[in-house]
Amino acid sequence: MLRHAREERLIDWTVDDARLAPTADFVARVIRERYPTLDVPFHARWRHFVFSGRDLWREIESTHSWPDTAARARAAFDLAITSVLLDAGAGPGWRYRDALTGIEAARSEGLALASLRWFAAGGMSEAADDALRADAHSLKKLDASALHAAFQVDATNPLAGAEGRAQLLNRLGAAAESRPDLFATADVPRPGGLFDALVARAVNRSLPASMILDVLLDALGPIWRNRPALEGVSLGDCWPHPQGGFVPLHKLSQWLAYSLIEPLQAAGIAVHDIDGLTGLAEYRNGGLFLDMGALVPRDADAMTATHQVSDPFVVGWRSLTVALLDELAPLVRSRLGVSDEAFPLAKLLEGGTWAAGRVIARERRADGGPPLRIVSDGTVF
Incomplete structure (x- = not known):
């Protein structure tokens, strides 16, 4: 091109x-x-949880009791995956006002803050004693009204594509339930199960960044709608151009791949060949x-x-x-x-x-x- x-x-x-x-x-x-x-x-998505030097996710996770590093990593995966999928452009008029800090944020930072608070409040969890998780069953049940409430959406604070975001989380939950080999090898189906799938693919506790994208494209392929398909396979963010054939862009999937590097590293999995992903x-x-x-x-x-x-x-x-x-x-x-x-x-x-x-x-x-x-x-x- x-x-x-x-x-x-x-x-x-x-x-x-x-x-x-x-x-x-x-x-x-x-x-x-x-x-x-x-x-x-x-x-990575983690940058958007930092406001004026305060890392809000670090504050939340540091006060939580984790049974092991894998449990912490699964929660980080749950948050990163759901938050990134909710991150498509908010539109110019939308704002999120955080009751806990007084922060008001828009665009990607506002979407990140809203999704973080929703996650931390247990809005995606099925476990009464564990708010910091996103269970497939809960994701499948979410509707636009729940997202509107979490993101403070109303007639004066419109969020572009709000219904589409809720439906995307529904399809994420369905995909997680349909692929226990990727999402449920160590727990009930949840996005964070991809942590275990990646650990299983690591060699000497190390894997290339491109492997993260490979797993994401396989795992998340079914969640996309209104996308081109080839031989019955949905291609995701990959579009035909009359002069370039199919152009694989995968913006959200690649940003998500970048965002999963740090939780893997924190759990002792080295990630190499970072430039195996594109801009x-x-x-x-x-x-x-x-x-x-x-x-x-x-x-x-x-x-x-x-x-x-x-x-x-x-x-x-x-x-x-x-x-x-x-x-x-x-x-x-x-x-x-x-x-x-x-x-x-x-x-x-x-x-x-x-x-x-x-x-x-x-x-x-x-x-x-x-x-x-x-x-x-x-x-x-």
Whole structure:
């Protein structure tokens, strides 16, 4: 797709390579401002549970009585999986107000905080004596009204795709019950059962990051709706493009894979080859390249039109985002004076392109929203 764009053969997009260097300068500056010592964590859901230096999940888990490290890891998996699946774009008007801390948050941080409080209150648990779990049976029963209450949704605080999010959790519960080989080898069916499935695949208590994605794509394939299928198999976030065939993007699944690395490490499982995963095809990374002028739509009117996720225009934008992240990474590393090993893509995203995409969005648009209008069912972005 990138080659087509550079050869002026892609139907919707062109690439201005001269803008990659300024983009790298901008990203490197944002990283140094946010992390002066360059001690950047991975781009993971855990970052969104931290507010003004307070790690709210760490506060919760540190006061809980865990029978062993595996139980703690399963709970972390439960939280990460449900919270990431609930994270698709909230829309510009939604906010969450936390009664315990007084924090008010929007977008990804607000969704993270709302999902954390819902989880910690036992909203996904079937066990009266153990709130910190997400049981398949409970997930199957959740409805939109429960999600509305947990996320403070009403006529004055609308959440984009709220019903779709609830239905996604329902399908997650059904998938967990249907695959005990992945979700229930050490407990009743629950998303956290994937921890045990991954431990079983580790060699000498070590596994590549790509193995996490492999297991997630196998386990979560049935939960997606309105996705392309090939020979009866749902492909998830993988879309056809008239010039690129099927383009596997898997934004939520890959972000979830990044987010599961830390619970595995905390449980004594080493994760290597982090760059076996790709950059994330979402509107902060994609918006960075668009707002910085590295990606240019052929039709200027496309910037004000409303698009479907499946439109070739959107598939092309997301595809080019993934390709350009790979090209941007070495440019940023050279400016920071760090190696590939010390600064994998997961750190570049966090430090990083996602944050820089948000900064440039605020400079370009009053609401800080994405540069394109895309119809979301709450399960892609």
